[in-house]
Amino acid sequence: MPHKPRTAMALTAIIGQTDARQVACLLYTALEGTPGIKPGIIGPDCPALSCVEALSAHLSKLAARGTTHAILVLDRPALARRLCTDLRISVAAPVGQAAGWQESALALAHTDIAILDLDEAGQPDFPAALPPHTFTYSENKAFADLTARNLRSFPGHTEFEAVATGQIRRIHLPVCGGFAVYHALCALSCGLCLGLELGQMARLLRVARGPAGCMEVLSIPAAYTVLLDRAGDLHSLERALTVARSFTARRLVCLLDCCGNDRPMEELAAQLADCVLPFGGERCPRQQAIIRGLDRAHPGDVLVLTGADGGAQERAFIRACAHNRALRQRQRT
Numbered sequence: 001m002p003h004k005p006r007t008a009m010a011l012t013a014i015i016g017q018t019d020a021r022q023v024a025c026l027l028y029t030a031l032e033g034t035p036g037i038k039p040g041i042i043g044p045d046c047p048a049l050s051c052v053e054a055l056s057a058h059l060s061k062l063a064a065r066g067t068t069h070a071i072l073v074l075d076r077p078a079l080a081r082r083l084c085t086d087l088r089i090s091v092a093a094p095v096g097q098a099a100g101w102q103e104s105a106l107a108l109a110h111t112d113i114a115i116l117d118l119d120e121a122g123q124p125d126f127p128a129a130l131p132p133h134t135f136t137y138s139e140n141k142a143f144a145d146l147t148a149r150n151l152r153s154f155p156g157h158t159e160f161e162a163v164a165t166g167q168i169r170r171i172h173l174p175v176c177g178g179f180a181v182y183h184a185l186c187a188l189s190c191g192l193c194l195g196l197e198l199g200q201m202a203r204l205l206r207v208a209r210g211p212a213g214c215m216e217v218l219s220i221p222a223a224y225t226v227l228l229d230r231a232g233d234l235h236s237l238e239r240a241l242t243v244a245r246s247f248t249a250r251r252l253v254c255l256l257d258c259c260g261n262d263r264p265m266e267e268l269a270a271q272l273a274d275c276v277l278p279f280g281g282e283r284c285p286r287q288q289a290i291i292r293g294l295d296r297a298h299p300g301d302v303l304v305l306t307g308a309d310g311g312a313q314e315r316a317f318i319r320a321c322a323h324n325r326a327l328r329q330r331q332r333t
Helices: 018-032 051-062 078-088 096-100 100-110 178-194 198-205 235-248 263-272 287-296 311-332
Strands: 010-015 039-042 069-074 088-092 111-116 134-136 146-153 157-163 166-174 216-218 225-231 252-257 275-279 301-308
Touching: 010 018, 010 078, 010 311, 018 039, 018 051, 018 069, 018 111, 039 051, 039 198, 051 069, 069 078, 078 088, 078 100, 078 166, 088 100, 096 134, 100 111, 111 178, 146 178, 146 311, 157 178, 157 198, 157 225, 157 235, 166 178, 178 252, 216 311, 225 235, 225 311, 235 252, 235 263, 252 263, 252 287, 263 275, 263 311, 275 287, 287 301, 287 311
Parallel strands: 010 069, 010 088, 039 069, 088 111, 111 134, 134 146, 225 301, 252 275, 252 301
Antiparallel strands: 146 157, 157 166, 216 225
């Protein structure tokens, strides 16, 4: 067995793809606000994740700079198993589709603490060689170590009560969508296993932000809501539109990025949204689709803009378009 590199910091592995990034952002917020802790995220695109040696060297540099906790976002099954086998991982949690990866189940056997979602339908039969300490979370199973109850979802935030042994705290999460509860439960579970207090994390998560472009509510001067979501496949599109529908007062409009042969995406969007405005490829450009969508928006509508995140420039463009439209409406009245 290869020698496990030693590091002075605690390593937390969040195993998965989009869901893992969101959990990592929430956990980072909880760690960053805790006195005496200096966290760092090593994301899935970091060159240091190319091999164990490169990652060990990167971790040594972080430790020299005073980093106390490193969050590793591992988005490939083989990568997760290799790193969890060769490094000393304090806490590891497979989230979202990663719960169905056989490799992630094997990786958990080499970690100190495994965080498991009891509600994940695709969860495999984990091997008997799990770590001595396994921490579980659930939305509806009272026997889990951490549960959520009294869930309420709003256009700009989600609320629920987090219940752990001897502790109950109201969680106000500035991320929309019921699925964000699972991201928060996973992050809270990791924090509890790392020694954080539930009450302290509850206060810190009030100002948490998920990754840009992941069910992101854009602040605009209008009575309608604009959501940004990458939604590059059927699963993520269905989830984004289903969540948006749950708090849509009037119409749900999908500005759908169709750069290739996306007929299945268009058909799904047509089933779930009241109006679909496809763009990209041979269709109209992205900015033109945004202008069309905003021009047709009414109070109470929710507009979901899918596709690659356009960054700060696109957000400024959307806000400017919404502002100009509001000025034109006031001039007409």
